[in-house]
Amino acid sequence: MLKQRIYVSVVGFSDVERHALNTLFRLSEEREFTYVPWVPLVAPNAEPMTGMVTIAVALVDGDSVEAVLSHARELPLGQRLIWVGPDAPAHAWRVLSRPIQWAEVLSDLDAVFAARQADSGLLDLDVTSPAPLADEFGVHLSPPKRALLVSSDLEERTYLRSRLALAGIVDVDGVTSSESAAEMIGRHRYVCGVFNLDDQLLDAWSLASLFRQRNPDSLTMATSQLASPLSDWWSRKRIKRDTDRAGIRVLLAKPLQPREISQWMALL
Known part of the structure; x- marks a missing residue:
């Protein structure tokens, strides 16, 4: 097609x-x-x-x-x-x-x-105004899906926001400090969290563990250059072991690969 x-x-x-x-x-x-x-x-x-x-x-x-x-x-x-x-x-x-x-x-x-x-006559619908959040019969709708991005890298956050948007995630919280991340984790429920393990300004490992405790059914993800095929064998093995122990389900290598991200975002 x-x-x-x-x-x-x-x-x-x-x-x-x-x-x-x-x-x-x-x-x-x-x-x-x-x-x-x-x-x-x-x-x-x-x-x-x-x-x-x-x-x-x-x-x-x-x-x-x-x-x-x-x-x-x-x-x-x-x-x-x-x-x-x-x-x-x-x-x-x-x-x-x-x-x-x-x-x-x-x-x-x-x-x-x-x-x-x-x-063009191919569809019969009215999209002249936004659809209401609830219908006139009072049917309860589930709250919108929410995701958390923990990284001080603006380019990475912007890219991941776009990927989440394509996956239908409407609400995305991007934080750049450990304090803000901990506060958001305590305040909201998330379907996905992405943590930049290379960020020296964040305690990403502890935050990912806290996130998993608060959101046991969510998709906990992390990004790191150490997971890249260009990194040495021992570094890749060590970070994979550490992420498994921390309960991080998905480890994404930098630079981020669109096809790999799409496969995981499809689960949301």
Whole structure:
């Protein structure tokens, strides 16, 4: 089956946010339909030349200078606007606030795809507004799945957030200190926890043990360069032994491998 490519016009956003977005787009390549960022290569005040490309959604940073144009410009037929930040225009389809929850972004992009299918007559559903968290009959819904990332490495946390978003994990807590991690472990229940064993600023081993005690049925994972095939044999053997003793179920080698992570995230 041929993959369907959904083009997303990205306007504004910080370098860190764009990195997270690019990661999300890149990871979507593993799915049946993929999201592709589209950036107009034209002068700022000129009308973008899209050629044969149909842009399904405009993702706009409301704090950016370019956002002014999104307020005034009428959207092309079938295109939807996802606005991040305050002062959203009336024609915005979704409005998100910061800090950006990347799982929400992915969910909204999926909704755009569903809307396009509905518009084409392939699906019969209404995605013009977000679905309620509970139905009108008062059916109790399970709380959203939650994950914990314990690492001071921003790039690693951003990448893992994107992977969790693709696995449907909506709530992700990223912490950079042992004190914050211990507090979060005591406050919430998690389906997954990932601990950076190479982080010298954290007591990752103790935190992973505490996490496992509080969440015995969750997926306890850890990352380390010592698990890499490039590491020496004794280092790999020792860290595997130590993680087994600590009750860490999954040890991921750095650099992280998408296929390996996908296999484990599929269990969540």
